[in-house]
Amino acid sequence: MPELPEVETIRQTLRQLVIGKEMESVDIKWPKIIQKPDDMEEFKQLLVGQTIEEIRRKGKFLLFDLTDLVLVSHLRMEGKYGVFQKGEEIAEHTHITFHFVDGTELRYRDVRKFGTMHLFEKGAELDEKPLIQLAMDPLEEHFSFTLFAQKIQKSERVIKNILLDQTVIAGLGNIYVDETLFLAGIHPLRKGNSLTLSEIETIYQSAVLTLQEAIKQGGTTIRSYVNSQGQIGMFQQQLHVYGQTDKACRKCHDKIVKMKVNGRGTHFCPTCQQL
The missing domain is CATH 1.10.8.50 (Helicase, Ruva Protein; domain 3)
Known part of the structure; x- marks a missing residue:
């Protein structure tokens, strides 16, 4: 399972690839990854037109700050993100594809299918599961x-x-x-x-x-x-x-x-x- 250093490295490399990109549509091949909302179509509709403004990390979670929403992603055992051009061959076990208006795609691949995604309104992501009970990590500025x-x-x-x-x-x-x-x-x-x-x-x-x-x-x-x-x-x-x-x-x-x-x-x- 990716731990804090691996998730932080993914965060840093993803920032270079997707900050400022606007979502055009979302494809979902394995709906169980989407934990909130529980309606897959609602999840897809909410993301249309949203721009990735920043990517944060809390513990082992990635937080994608969008225009109005926050996407909380946990990679679990085998989750991986990659950015591709539209039309590039899609690897096996690619379960979620975020299509951007510039023709590129953020793909989530997960052999074990254990990863999760939760979508929240901005400011609400820390008030519900999965983050509400999460402690501070040792690299946080205000660690107690x-x-x-x-x-x-x-x-x-x-x-x-x-x-x-x-x-x-x-x-x-x-x-x-x-x-x-x-x-x-x-x-x-x-x-x-x-x-x-x-x-x-x-x-x-x-x-x-x-x-x-x-x-x-x-x-x-x-x-x-x-x-x-x-x-x-x-x-x-x-x-x-x-x-x-x-x-x-x-x-x-x-x-x-x-x-x-x-x-x-x-x-x-x-x-x-x-x-």
């Missing part, structure tokens, strides 16, 4: 460390599961939680209420550093991720623990271990991240 720390210290869950909870901190998935905890020197099975304020501060700073570096590298390509210009990410070359099972830790040379935490593959160094 105090609230973040309180949620952790009140929890009896293990820190791996807490950091995956998008109502505690948004944008982190399996890859960047493992990398953050390694950088912070915190074992993934530490319980939230066992962590000191200093340790939580280290986790937060480690998350920021990890995400910023991953964005610089264009995200992490493990399986099929590419940005909206078809380029893979390069952060996989800098991963310390994720996907590095039985390889030597870069810090202490002990072997990286993989275990299951609540069904999620979890990677850590038993020497650098002692329980």
Whole structure:
């Protein structure tokens, strides 16, 4: 699943391709992707004449600011956007096509069909699902460390599961939680209420550093991720623990271990991240 750095990279590359483009029509091949409104024809009609003015990101969500509306898009496991000329061959699993008046098209392709799109009036996108319960992400300017720390210290869950909870901190998935905890020197099975304020501060700073570096590298390509210009990410070359099972830790040379935490593959160094 694309995490914060991948979604941010997609946002940045899409901005170069579609800002200022006016929608002429929309084709929908897999209606279940459209969550709001529940009428596919209404969704299509509302978008006619709308211009893409800006693209924002909140956690793992893309927000397309249109003339009067906001389109909230979640890529889930395999969602991808690409911009094409009218008449170019349409790839398999292309489910939504936004046709622009200039003859170009924004196509949404999703092999797994898990992605979602919600359409809101401007200003209402944060007041309903899926964004109403979403926490701030660590790169937001007004991120509340105090609230973040309180949620952790009140929890009896293990820190791996807490950091995956998008109502505690948004944008982190399996890859960047493992990398953050390694950088912070915190074992993934530490319980939230066992962590000191200093340790939580280290986790937060480690998350920021990890995400910023991953964005610089264009995200992490493990399986099929590419940005909206078809380029893979390069952060996989800098991963310390994720996907590095039985390889030597870069810090202490002990072997990286993989275990299951609540069904999620979890990677850590038993020497650098002692329980």
